Amino acid sequence: MALPILYSYRRCPYAMRARMALKLANIDVEIREISLREKPAHMLQVSPKGTVPVLVLQDGSVIEQSLEIMQWALKTHALQTNIHAASRASVLALISENDDAFKCALDAYKYPERYPNKTQSQHRADGGVFLQKLENLLQGNLYLFGAIPSLADVAIFPFVRQFAAVDANWFETTPYPKLRIWLRTLVESKLFANIMQKQPTYIE
Ligand SMILES: N[C@@H](CCC(=O)N[C@@H](CS)C(=O)NCC(=O)O)C(=O)O
Structure with missing residues (x-):
């Protein structure tokens, strides 16, 4: 995959904070805006709990909690340091x-x-x-x-x-x-x- 994938939902506050952290850290991701009623099979395959946000990295690892996505994205950012x-x-x-x-x-x-x-x-x-x-x-x-x-x-x-x-x-x-x-x-x-x-x- 060319970029990490973020399964997201525009109005979800957890997804908002993950998107903000990624943007602050200048990390480019492919945002996949999902329908909560028809979740993509790939998202459920990598993260069966079925909530957004879910971040799938190029090495296949998955971060499936918004706060963990924030902490991962901002590990060297002033917001945390x-x-x-x-x-x-x-x-x-x-x-x-x-x-x-x-x-x-x-x-x-x-x-x-x-x-x-x-x-x-x-x-x-x-x-x-x-x-x-x-x-x-x-x-x-x-x-x-x-x-x-x-x-x-x-x-x-x-x-x-x-x-x-x-x-x-x-x-x-x-x-x-x-x-x-x-x-x-x-x-x-x-x-x-x-x-x-x-x-x-x-x-x-
Ligand atoms: N603990 C999760 C909570 C995420 C969450 O609850 N997201 C909601 C949307 S705001 C969701 O995906 N719900 C699943 C559904 O409505 O089917 C996180 O921090 O990422």
Whole structure:
């Protein structure tokens, strides 16, 4: 194969962060935009779990978790190397909180009919705990861990973007002013515009 292959889905936040990391690292890949309903047989063959993103390298090795794709792509990039050893554990812990508790709250807030144990505003309040934590980290900093973006900013903002979009009017009135600026900066970045370009669905 000429280039590594990235099985991707444009609107998937995990795939977004993988595409951003690859772009930041200037790693050219063949992006295969999939249909989640009709996943390509080759993708399922190399990664039977059936989620995107999946990166297939030229030597045939497969990286099938978005965070691992990011870490692989950015192993020598400032986004990772500028993180002090002491902060590294905090960066990874924050990403893990995003991927676990916040992602659960996001799903429940987006699809409250599937999670009737609580009302939609209770689900939103659950997510708000993480948003408040981000707001606190952004006091005095443009980014979560300082003046320049870290792995955490890129890994987390696609999920906050989805949370904010559920009810944009509500988000504009939240007591998270720094978070709003942070989100706008990242969403309006050239990097994000670049990785959100539409492309036809890959047909095997
Ligand atoms: N832990 C995985 C999660 C990836 C994931 O859940 N992706 C979703 C799309 S956002 C997916 O492919 N779901 C499979 C499906 O909907 O069939 C990662 O970090 O890469």
